Amino acid sequence: MSLTIKVHIASYLNLDLHANNKVVTCANYNTKIRPRPIYSSNPVIITTFKPKMLADHSPSAPIRSSLIDPDGGTLVDLVVPETQRASKVFEAESLPKVQLAKIDLEWVHVLSEGWTSPLKGFMRENEYLQSLHFNSLRMKDGSLVNMSLPIVLAIDDETKGRIGSSSHVALVAPHGDCVAILRSIEIYKHNKEERIARTWGTTAPGLPYVDEVITPAGNWLIGGDLEVLKPIKHNDGLDNYRLSPKQLRREFDRRKADAVFAFQLRNPVHNGHALLMNDTRKRLLEMGYKNPILLLHPLGGFTKADDVPLDVRMEQHSKVLEDGVLDPETTIVAIFPSPMHYAGPTEVQWHAKARINAGANFYIVGRDPAGMSHPTEKRDLYDPDHGKKVLSMAPGLEKLNILPFRVAAYDTVEKKMAFFDPTRANEFLFISGTKMRTYARNRENPPDGFMCPGGWNVLVKYYESLQAQEPSQRPAVFST
């Protein structure tokens, strides 16, 4: 039996789900989001739900290997087969070299595993322009895939000169090894001002990715087809958490997931997050899914200096599972290897699109995703509601179920994290990421029930270790 579930995003007031004309109302999702595109009052999100198949293990009714197709239909894998490695390494040594910065290597990692499918390497100019102007790429068949961030490699005049008329170059990691070949290259102008303005919607100084990556970069971009010589490893003790989209898809199959809901984060998990993730699972069960799996998916690449480092966050996430706040049986914790842009509505599309490629068919989006404070003005850089609105309208994301959520806050009466109730607003306390970090830095305890004690302890220890360091070794603290 195959049952089609249509989600009427047009009536976002509550997330109504129509299954065989039976309406299941999920009242806990965000009540503020507007209808999907203005012109669309029709059902726009469709997922195929096959409840019988889970119980039926006969070979004729196998679990589908994928709940959602990767963009472009095929998951891109740019790591060269082992049989060809020696000859490619030999070839790479003979090519002009392009030196990668640490964050360039993070993008090589991301590209190599197909998070960016259908991209086959750093963008050439026609991909760059489509990304910059339309946040999408057109496929041969005329369909669009989402591609909101320019995924590009910059080089300087000197490197361009050295490349000369060569068609291919070798990419050299910061540690000195050749890690990849970029083939059939195209070199084009890197107009930094335009790239920054169109990606962030501001050119104000102080954007972390701009300061770290773009400002120091060269005035040329180099695109081409990427061949990665061997899988990228970080050797930081966390590589086992760096599951590729292919590995994640296999794991969802192994667990016989019939729905996967992804949660992107770059902060420690507090009980508000947990409430929301557990609530989402409950709602999916109510919709008729039998085995929804949570992909708890912390971002593992570049983050700004005052964010909590990855190793600390991973330890904190482990404690949250150990303490039983999230159920390990229905949760997969893995690292999303992308760097952060802090580009709000533009970046949240990338976060969602990459999870399509990893096999997640539901994506949870909250207030001000990928946002930060304006670097020079006293306000949020983005309207906190724009992220989920833009996400719900973005070309190429139609096949993904977007789950906006209501804000969770600390209920001072119930003494726990709860969905914010505007009728008794003054009984709620909002604890931002900045506030949470300030508590931990000052060794103050947050209110009871804000975070499980094991998780909180990890943060306290981290900030103690920072304070034990010489001031010069401490990360700079941004004004967020």
Added chain:
Amino acid sequence: MSLTIKVHIASYLNLDLHANNKVVTCANYNTKIRPRPIYSSNPVIITTFKPKMLADHSPSAPIRSSLIDPDGGTLVDLVVPETQRASKVFEAESLPKVQLAKIDLEWVHVLSEGWTSPLKGFMRENEYLQSLHFNSLRMKDGSLVNMSLPIVLAIDDETKGRIGSSSHVALVAPHGDCVAILRSIEIYKHNKEERIARTWGTTAPGLPYVDEVITPAGNWLIGGDLEVLKPIKHNDGLDNYRLSPKQLRREFDRRKADAVFAFQLRNPVHNGHALLMNDTRKRLLEMGYKNPILLLHPLGGFTKADDVPLDVRMEQHSKVLEDGVLDPETTIVAIFPSPMHYAGPTEVQWHAKARINAGANFYIVGRDPAGMSHPTEKRDLYDPDHGKKVLSMAPGLEKLNILPFRVAAYDTVEKKMAFFDPTRANEFLFISGTKMRTYARNRENPPDGFMCPGGWNVLVKYYESLQAQEPSQRPAVFST
């Protein structure tokens, strides 16, 4: 007989046209433009060519009323029927008033006649966000129409306060008359910095539209459904040239056009432009079209202070037709009522999209369309090739035939404007709009054959009249 012509934009090197497997090569078009979207090597532009129908006047084979459908399928007309006018005027008087600036009224004009189809009024937030992030709007059926510029109306805090909880407002022209009702309004934040950055790709001070319109505007945008009380007239002696999309479509039918090629301009027509327009007509005839009509379509709304004013340009264009440089039999001169943004690749999409709505199925695009000098740096604001590249890839413009052209320059050997030949580059002289204006301003003659004498004389007289004015009355001259 119906014959399908497929234009292989992928091989842009020459504009190859395949008609029943016979390849017609149009070598005079631009040789630099890259393939359409990266993923598309297939034919992407298709137009249906019906040569027999022109000769056949039997009722069973009428001339099609339209060569290209308006965006959204139906041409929007927001002027209220005369029978309802009195009651609407009466209602408008009772509504909260929103005062329009001159350029706001230009947009009311543009919206009212359906240049912006399928828009039915100033953008609400979901349209604004789609325009800003994706340069397109999604329709009910999932298809996209192009919409690259935010077409919005700003109000200040005081006006927002006066509107209160009213659902509708009346729009008041600078001369004091109520000209329209905006219904079912939505008021949302006007983040000027983000709007400017995403539209222009810079936030540098000195962008003419920003200085004139956005900086002085309020911090709120008001969207809604527009009802225009009567057709907008300028009463400047040029209203007869302001043909609406409906009137243009009728005129193309009356002339039995089987192809319409639009040429957008905001400068006087020199012989290089004429060469290109005449050459395009020749190519269309070679393709098999029997009656291609040129829409010479000067922009009539706001332009920057050092551009030549509309009335002078219209007089100059008349002389060009009188002098026989362009053929009046196959040319329609009309005014495009939109204001200029000078937003390069973003704006050229608007220029092309509006001409779809006016019934043109071919659009000519040149070097650096809608571009200008960077307001604070010594360089072009946009890469001169980006306009035509972005246009060829823009969502929602697939049905329009984009005709990029080679640069025309003054051939000092042949003593005429000719397509630039890079093999004898030093025999060509480039005369930019700025240079042309400088010649005229300084009463110097341009080289023989640059412009027809009648047309040149109009410009000389205009600059003489400027110099006769008090310095304080002269328009400010930008650094372009």
